[in-house]
Amino acid sequence: MNEILEKHILSEGVKDITVSSPHIARKRKAGQFIILRINEYGERIPLTIVDSDPVEGTIRLIFQEVGKTTYALGDLEVGDEILDIVGPLGKPTHVENFGKVVCIGGGIGVAPVYPIAVAMKKAGNEVISIIGARDKDLLIMEDEMSSVSDELIVTTDDGSYGIHGFVTDALKELLDRGRDIALCVAIGPVVMMRAVSNLTREYDLKTVVSLNSVMVDGTGMCGGCRVTVGDDTRFVCVDGPEFDGHLVNYEELILRQGAYIKQEKESLDLYHKCRLDKLAEKGKINV
Numbered sequence: 001m002n003e004i005l006e007k008h009i010l011s012e013g014v015k016d017i018t019v020s021s022p023h024i025a026r027k028r029k030a031g032q033f034i035i036l037r038i039n040e041y042g043e044r045i046p047l048t049i050v051d052s053d054p055v056e057g058t059i060r061l062i063f064q065e066v067g068k069t070t071y072a073l074g075d076l077e078v079g080d081e082i083l084d085i086v087g088p089l090g091k092p093t094h095v096e097n098f099g100k101v102v103c104i105g106g107g108i109g110v111a112p113v114y115p116i117a118v119a120m121k122k123a124g125n126e127v128i129s130i131i132g133a134r135d136k137d138l139l140i141m142e143d144e145m146s147s148v149s150d151e152l153i154v155t156t157d158d159g160s161y162g163i164h165g166f167v168t169d170a171l172k173e174l175l176d177r178g179r180d181i182a183l184c185v186a187i188g189p190v191v192m193m194r195a196v197s198n199l200t201r202e203y204d205l206k207t208v209v210s211l212n213s214v215m216v217d218g219t220g221m222c223g224g225c226r227v228t229v230g231d232d233t234r235f236v237c238v239d240g241p242e243f244d245g246h247l248v249n250y251e252e253l254i255l256r257q258g259a260y261i262k263q264e265k266e267s268l269d270l271y272h273k274c275r276l277d278k279l280a281e282k283g284k285i286n287v
């Protein structure tokens, strides 16, 4: 069950795994995610289903190692099993032929925007993609994004590859050229999604963002993923993860994302210590 069948490293700390999960592979749609638990002591974390193969019964997950669970997941090897995977969760992306759609991915956000770009292209849209990273080495999925886009624009913060600047610089240039764009989809760090939404508001361009709030149960019961969208309180796990970017209260989201930073750091430090102890036990390192 849930065996890891393939594992690749896309960039420093970013891993790409293919996992056996036939039921989810058959049902999942663009924009949906899973919640997994590595072992019986593990916390539950949400990850987007980047791709699936219903015939082989596999799903593809791409994740950045940022804390204890993502590091522990990254330490698993081909042949290892993940204890449980729940999904597909969340509402699928609303896909139709809008005309021209801009898909924006920043950092690890390129992974969750990829299935949306695929679905938008399949629905007959002209897809312009903008992907960005801090530097060239951190850029992921350029070839795959290129293969599903009519035009791909790459930006790096330090100018080591593509356009020197942020994804918003490239987007502004597109919008100033008067390109007749019907929809913008943006996924990445919250500050990036806020910056994109502030920009597109000026151009009256409908914008969808996918929120990465902290989640626990993923079923609308715990309230952990609560966000404010316009005048409404919404749960990212069941009402989202996609929302109107112009209505999201990003300041509240940033505050809520940082609520457990102290505990997350302690947990990661302990994990690294145990990992070093284990390697020392096996005689692989000297401490």
Ligand SMILES: Cc1cc2nc3c(=O)[nH]c(=O)nc-3n(C[C@H](O)[C@H](O)[C@H](O)COP(=O)(O)OP(=O)(O)OC[C@H]3O[C@@H](n4cnc5c(N)ncnc54)[C@H](O)[C@@H]3O)c2cc1C
Pocket (backbone or CB within 6 Å): 033, 044, 045, 046, 047, 048, 049, 062, 063, 064, 065, 066, 067, 068, 069, 070, 071, 108, 111, 112, 211, 212, 213, 214, 215, 216, 236, 241, 257, 258, 264, 265, 267, 268
């Ligand atoms: C719907 C959804 C889809 C996601 N898809 C992806 C994906 O495809 N690839 C990917 O790399 N990441 C994705 N994330 C974020 C991923 O879930 C977190 O990085 C992960 O939970 C961190 O767990 P950790 O134990 O490694 O780190 P922690 O020690 O728990 O936290 C490290 C950092 O991650 C943030 N974080 C912690 N828990 C969560 C959580 N449950 N959800 C979101 N952020 C959290 C914290 O604010 C902190 O800054 C997604 C999040 C959501 C809500």
Ligand code: FES
Pocket (backbone or CB within 6 Å): 214, 215, 216, 217, 218, 219, 220, 221, 222, 223, 224, 225, 226, 235, 236, 237, 238
């Ligand atoms: S994760 Fe518990 S309500 Fe959404």
